[in-house]
Amino acid sequence: MNIIDKGLSFGPMNMNNHPAMLIVHHLEAEGPQWTVEAIHHMHQTEPQFMFAGIGYHYYIRLDGSVYKGRPDNAIGAHCQGCNTNTLGIAFEGNYDNRTEMPDAQFNAWCELKSYLYNKYGNMPVYGHREKGSSECPGANFPLEKVRNANVSPSRVIGWNKDNTGWWYCTDVVNNYFYKDSWELIDGVWYSFDKDGYAR
Numbered sequence: 129m130n131i132i133d134k135g136l137s138f139g140p141m142n143m144n145n146h147p148a149m150l151i152v153h154h155l156e157a158e159g160p161q162w163t164v165e166a167i168h169h170m171h172q173t174e175p176q177f178m179f180a181g182i183g184y185h186y187y188i189r190l191d192g193s194v195y196k197g198r199p200d201n202a203i204g205a206h207c208q209g210c211n212t213n214t215l216g217i218a219f220e221g222n223y224d225n226r227t228e229m230p231d232a233q234f235n236a237w238c239e240l241k242s243y244l245y246n247k248y249g250n251m252p253v254y255g256h257r258e259k260g261s262s263e264c265p266g267a268n269f270p271l272e273k274v275r276n277a278n279v280s281p282s283r284v285i286g287w288n289k290d291n292t293g294w295w296y297c298t299d300v301v302n303n304y305f306y307k308d309s310w311e312l313i314d315g316v317w318y319s320f321d322k323d324g325y326a327r
Contacts, residue, residue, distance in 0.1 A: 129239045131186070133196040136168050139180035141202040149214045150244065150253045151207050152274055153184065154223040154265040162220055164195035171205070179205040184218040186240060192232030194240055210259040215244065215251075223266025234273070242279045249289050293325040 155162060168182040177183070183205030184197040197216070198204065206216030217240070219233060245251065253275040256264035265271065288297050288305075296313065298304045307324035310317055319327045 129194070129243045131194050131196050131240075131243075132164075134164055136165070136181055136197070138198060138202070139172070141180045141198065143199070143201050143203075144212075145201050145203045146213050147200055147215045147244070147248045148251055149210075150241070150251050151210065151214050151216050151256055151259055152253060152265055152269075152271070153206060153216060153218045153256045154269055155187075155218050155220050156222045156224070156264070156266070158190060158221045158226070164197065167218070168197075177205075184216040186215070187218045187220070188233055188236050188240065189220045190230050190233050192230070192236040194236050207256055207260045207262075219265065219269070221266075223269035224263070225268075226266075227268050229270055229273075234270075234277070237274060238277045238279075241277055243284070245279045246284065246288060249291065292323075295324045295326065296320070 155167070164182065164187050167184070167187065171177045171179040171182050180198075180202075182197040185200055185202075185204060187195040187197055189195070197218070200215060204211040204214060204216045206218070207214065217237075219229070219237070221229070221233075223229075241253075255269065255271045256262045285297055285299075288295055296306045296311065296318070298306065305324045306318075306320045308320065308322045310319050321327050
């Protein structure tokens, strides 16, 4: 999937996030000015926020483009009391006013959900209001549709996770992965068993 990374610069963050839950939000705003950079700047500079940077981990625009927010391993700033071990996903739009989610945005969510499930395993999806004191993601946000969106099994080049454990794919097309070997990955040695799982 295409996740656009604008190379946002963050202040100090706690990098001890271990994603186990997805929390969805609406931006309460829409329009061309609501770029990921604009949200990042707002979260860093406006007195009601003053975060290290954008509080969300991902941002899905109405046109279906998906942007990277803070790193997945950074504790979020999107749901007070529930920022640790969660990923915050923001949807462009004010779903108190907007009555339908565009197909492009919903389809992008399905892709992102599949990507994150493939990376971290099956995770529950909650609306902000279910975990915090908020009306977010809005009265008309299709929360059940979003929660129950189908996940397509997929794999990515690099680390993948399923119900058994972690494995490392080197070729998606031919389904090549390390197995029965030691491999040096990002400066760390990993042992892979005969089925390809890291031990």
